[in-house]
Amino acid sequence: MARERWGSKLGVILAVAGSAIGLGNFLRFPGTAAANGGGAFMIPYFVALFLLGVPLMWIEWTIGRFGGGFDHSTAPGMFHTMWNKNRFIKYFGVIGIFGPIVIFAYYTYVESWLLGYSVYALTGKYNGCTSQESMTAFLNGYRGLVHNEYFNGLGPAYLFFIATFIANIVVVLVGIKGGIQRLCEWAMPVLFVLGIVLMVRVFTLGTPDPSRPENSVANGLGFMWNPNWSKLLDGKVWLAAAGQIFFTLSVGIGVILTYASYLTRKDDVALSGLTAATANEVAEVILGGSIVIPAAFAFFGATAAGGGVFDLGFITMPLVLQKMAWGQVFGFMWFVLLFLAGITSSVSLAQPAIAFLEDEFNLSKKAATALFAAVGFLLCNVNIFGLGYGVLDEFDFWGGTFCLVLFGTIETVLFGWVFGMDKAWTELHVGSDITIPRVYRFVIKYITPAALLLILGFWLYQEGWDTIMLTRLRADHPEKISYVLGTRILLLVFFAALTFLVWISWRRRARRQMAQAQETAPEEAGQ
């Protein structure tokens, strides 16, 4: 069976950028920047981009293309080809399949809220909600957490979830070139146009309420950009910047490895990795930094602008947009923008598991997608019905945080130290359209892994241990403990099942190779 390939160089860049550009660009970044020194935050942010983000992009693109050359689209096979003397390294690669599925299981559900809200924005369903309390009630009713005047149950949310889930499955079923590439080739330009329109609208708001002149767009931008120099001496701010860069670029998940595996050996990875990273930065710093916080500040002041990620997206923004002329249209544009950011990311999360089944078990695209859809659907439902019991947070912790940092650290050490920097540097430059400054040999080998180990260690120290031991949950919500422990067991069993699949596939391959050797040996002896 011929290996799938991308249709064009721009296509793969848009697909990787689509994978990276997600809800975090528009909701997480502005809040993190404002809380960590405003403009001064951009100093550690840029340092992290050039010493952590861009090198990791290059590492993943290079490992992916290298592994694709051996017909491996996922981390177990790629790690094995890079260090074939070690028979355990392929099991570390399981994280690169496990993480994306776990993230997919809750991300697709959150993505479906955006589809639902885009419809509600256009039809004006939430127009009666004019306060934080009523919009929170609307969101909780939609998610089935309470029955209220807005929603009687989970029905509408579930229908939007089904539509979103089917859309994801159809895209990955059609394939790399016809499905994912085609989606990203129209979704990315539309996303950027919507973002620019919304940014211009926000910038022209001025001072919406003349009786409160302090609540203006300029002051909203100031809330985000005015530098607080004292924050630069705080180590946590530097770690927040490194964390933001790490999470925004979709590195450490395993999806870039899979996407890059569909390149040919003569395709460039150095310039493509840089282009995808900078496209993500445009969406994050320029568009993401210019919509939510300035708009929220202009209408509601600093309290609303400093809200959490979900509050900003699903509570504050609908309230803000209602106050604008043509609010229904702008509300629709806002949620469509976020939905496009979401779906171009979720299809990338589905691809590694499907590619693993195709490559290592010789399943057809249809069979692999059907199997993924069945497992993915079950895991999504665990999140949908377990939302009020801390299940989604648990999936996010293990799949969306812990595994990412751990996997990023493993692949960086493997690339720079085991594969070897000389070989890695040569591999990175094969077919390259640019020459990377030689200082990056040092950065990739020493700085990037050190920064990742620092993030991992500090984060474990700061909040990881409490999360692992459920300290806060035991104190605040003891009724959720059994659900969270059940989720952990489910994830552990799932991880073990994937590890077992890797073991089976390698065992089958070894037997096949042995049988081939036995067939050829008598022939050679006869000659």
Add this chain to the structure above:
Amino acid sequence: MRLGGWIFMIVSWAVILGLFVFSMARTLWGKKQP
């Protein structure tokens, strides 16, 4: 917004847009390295 805020915003935008335009232009119209 204070002057420092404007400076940070403009410089950040310039760095990111500059890198994006450079890399996208090289991607679309650049020549392959020998």
